Amino acid sequence: MAPPPAALLLPALAALLAAPAAARAPPRSIAVVGAGLGGSAVAYFLQQHFGPQVQLDVYEPAGVGGRLATVTVNKQQYESRGASIHALSLHMQDFVKILGLKHRREVAGKSAIFSGEHFVLEETDWYLLNLFRLWWHYGISFLRLQMWVEEVMEKFMRIYKYQAHGYAFSSLEELLRSLGGDAFVNMTQRSVAESLLEVGVTQRFVDDVIAAVLRSSYGQSVLVPAFAEGRALYQVHYEGSEGQGSAFYDMVVVTTPLHPSRSNFTFENFEPPIADFPGAFQxxxxSVVHGYLNSSYFGFPDPKLFPFASILTTDTPNLFFNAMDNICPVNISAAFRRKQPQEAAVWRVLSQQLLDKQQLKTLFRSYYSVQVTEWQAYPRYDAAKSLPPIVLHENLFYLSGVEWVASSMEMIAVAAKNVALLAYNRWHQDLEKIDQKDLMHKVKTEL
Ligand SMILES: Cc1cc2nc3c(=O)[nH]c(=O)nc-3n(C[C@H](O)[C@H](O)[C@H](O)COP(=O)(O)OP(=O)(O)OC[C@H]3O[C@@H](n4cnc5c(N)ncnc54)[C@H](O)[C@@H]3O)c2cc1C
Structure with missing residues (x-):
């Protein structure tokens, strides 16, 4: 595992002898560039498909994990980046089992949406009252949203069946089309707001609720697209603390974004040339802050009465943060309880820019520590772009393009499984298993 970072890649020998499909030996060696979730998952799936005899090298300049990481506060670890996994994220749930991890107990905590001046929506302890408030403010928009999400999820879940039967897709468009037809492909070209308004959700619900949820997860406005969800040898050159080196591979998977604001990876001597793809990252x-919340800023002069553990925000000019959460450590005991609002607690604040002293003082009466991570977090979804390719060259694959459909752990895991299946099916010339139409019907009749 993990020689130093890969710097550039060249195809050394094109089109060596191809063995007949059935008798073809597995590749001798495969390189995976990047060891975030995508690189780790694709390495796992490739080994699963090609077998343990294939040498797999993973190139990573930083630690394993990429955009999944923790920070330590008072000897306890807290998730500072990607943290939540949906119960229906089947690949991620599998990883949890395979790695012997435990689901963390839910610690109750209420949410509210802040406009910069007041809360536009507040959760209460009573389910029926919450429903009533949603209905009172937004009519049946929340029901329409729920129905839309369920329909999208139901179609998305088809991918697990296809993958269980070994089917793969050579482009993101083909993958999306197989799940939900052209409507799914079109969803990457239009905003969430457009899709929701079309199914009857009101503009007010979009402005108050959907914008707040998206600002907390993508740090962007409601303009994100509606899913935000023969033989060549390649030479990998790398450079690290011990100097430079290079190695040859039958197959390479790149799992780090190839966009101007993120890429530190180049391709040489490819015809046609491979360059970065258009589009920028956000x-x-x-900021993980250990301190005392300034509840007065939120309209609660008495800190003991502040009821929320999670504060989302509307898209208000000059509001300097997107969301903040009172976070719990990774490992919590059965006796763990959330801190009282007047006690010092650990808060994760998401913002577009670095928070200055004055802004920190606005949110916190005082604090013991602040740990800041600045990064290019997600694609900027503000302009419709064509989706990046998966196949860059014969046995050279690109995984991270799926982030332009949606940037989430499960999406990356689905793409990792797809790349492993695609690499395997292409290697063995099993073309029946690539880009097949009418797959729902096929998988039913295969049973
Ligand atoms: C603040 C935040 C909160 C999030 N919350 C959630 C959440 O709750 N739920 C969810 O599902 N998703 C969440 N996400 C999204 C999720 O974290 C990402 O989709 C996922 O971790 C991306 O994994 P990746 O492997 O594709 O990319 P990365 O994790 O970015 O991995 C790429 C790796 O490539 C390495 N690399 C770069 N250049 C080179 C090179 N030249 N050679 C070799 N290696 C290189 C990098 O060091 C990095 O380790 C969140 C993201 C952020 C930023």
Whole structure:
């Protein structure tokens, strides 16, 4: 595992002898560039498909994990980046089992949406009252949203069946089309707001609720697209603390974004040339603050009465943060309880820019520590772009393009499984298993 970072890649020998499909030996060696979730998952799936005899090298300049990481406060670890996994994220749930991890107990905590001046929506302890408030403010928009999400999820879940039967897709468009037809492909070209308004959700619900949820997860406005969800040898050159080196591979998977604002990876001597893909990444800042919340700023002069553990925000000019959460450590005991609002607690604040002293003082009466991570967090979804390719060259694959459909752990895991299946099916010339139409019907009749 993990020689130093890969710097550039060249195809050394094109089209060596191809063995007949059935008798073809597995590749001798495969390189995976990047060891975030995508690189780790694709390495796992490739080994699963090609077998343990294939040598797999993973190139990573930083630690394993990429955009999944923790920070330590008072000897306890807290998730500073990607943290939540949906119960229906089947690949991620599998990883949890395979790695012997435990689900963390839910610690109750209420949410509210802040406009910069007041809360536009507040969760209460009573389910029926919450429903009533949603209905009172937004009519049946929340029901329409729920129905839309369920329909999208139901179609998305088809991918697990296809993958269980070994089917793969050579482009993101083919993958999306197989799940939900052209409507799914079109969803990457239009905003969430457009899709929701079309199914009857009101503009007010979009402005108050959907914008707040998206600002907390993507740090962007409601303009994100509606899913935000023969033989060549390649030479990998790398450079690290011990100097430079290079190695040859039958197959390479790149799992780090190839966009001007992120890429530190180049391709040489490819015909046609492979360059970065258009599109930029959204800068984002996470500040993990251990301190006392300034509840007065939120309209609660008595800190004991502040009821929320999670504060989302509307898209208000000059509001300097996107969301903040009172976070719990990674490992919590059965006796763990959330801190009282007047006690010092650990808060994760998401913002577009670095918070200055004055802004920190606005949110916190006082604090013991602030740990800041600045990064290019997600694609900027503000302009419709064509989706990046998966196949860059014969046995050279690109995984991270899926982030332009949606940037989430499960999306990356689905793409990792797809790349492993695609690499395997292409290697063995099993073309029946690539880009097949009418797959729902096929998988039913295969059973
Ligand atoms: C603040 C935040 C909160 C999030 N919350 C959630 C959440 O709650 N739920 C969810 O599902 N998703 C969440 N996400 C999204 C999720 O974290 C990402 O989709 C996922 O971790 C991306 O994994 P990746 O492997 O594709 O990319 P990365 O994790 O970025 O991995 C790429 C790796 O490539 C390495 N690399 C770069 N250049 C080179 C090179 N030249 N050679 C070799 N290696 C290189 C990098 O060091 C990095 O380790 C969140 C993201 C952020 C930023």
């Amino acid at each position: 800068p984002s800042v996470t």
